[in-house]
Amino acid sequence: SSEEIKKWTTLYYLDADYDCNNFDPLHSIFLDEINSTANVNVMVIQDREEESAFLYYIDESYTPIVLDELGEIDMGDPATLSYFINYGKEHYPANHYLLYVYDHGGGWKGACMDTTDGGLITMDGFQTALTETGGVDIIVFFACLMASLETAYELRDCADVVIGSEDLAYHS
Numbered sequence: 715s716s717e718e719i720k721k722w723t724t725l726y727y728l729d730a731d732y733d734c735n736n737f738d739p740l741h742s743i744f745l746d747e748i749n750s751t752a753n754v755n756v757m758v759i760q761d762r763e764e765e766s767a768f769l770y771y772i773d774e775s776y777t778p779i780v781l782d783e784l785g786e787i788d789m790g791d792p793a794t795l796s797y798f799i800n801y802g803k804e805h806y807p808a809n810h811y812l813l814y815v816y817d818h819g820g821g822w823k824g825a826c827m828d829t830t831d832g833g834l835i836t837m838d839g840f841q842t843a844l845t846e847t848g849g850v851d852i853i854v855f856f857a858c859l860m861a862s863l864e865t866a867y868e869l870r871d872c873a874d875v876v877i878g879s880e881d882l883a884y885h886s
Contacts, residue, residue, distance in 0.1 A: 790833020819857025
């Protein structure tokens with residue numbers, strides 16, 4: 715873990731535990747675009763439908779360093795989100811935090827379906843997880859329909875900025 719407090723820690727919550735032919739968003743979408751720098755820590759939690767979940771730190775060379783193998787986890791459980799945010803804040807403290815959420819979205823219903831475990835983080839669940847962990851500066855949803863007024867309203871006290879798509883979002 716880092717001893718120095720950086721300006722930002724970005725937390726990538728990559729829920730790929732849904733009917734997607736074991737798609738790997740970390741390596742297929744994000745890895746060539748995200749890396750830690752002198753001012754930014756990058757952490758990832760990823761769960762795929764046919765594999766164990768992992769916690770990663772992405773170093774300056776865009777290399778995912780395994781911090782922990784978590785086994786099968788429910789990415790649709792707000793407690794998993796709370797665990798991840800707390801882990802990031804404890805091990806990679808920063809002045810600001812960005813949470814990036816990847817999975818299916820349903821607007822006011824929530825996001826992060828986990829078909830292995832059957833979970834879905836409702837907007838109340840997001841609000842609870844973010845409130846319990848002290849919130850984030852920015853939350854970005856790479857998920858369909860998450861730019862609704864209802865979503866922003868639910869997160870108004872636990873994120874300064876909410877970013878999402880008002881339409882359907884596709885990863886390819």
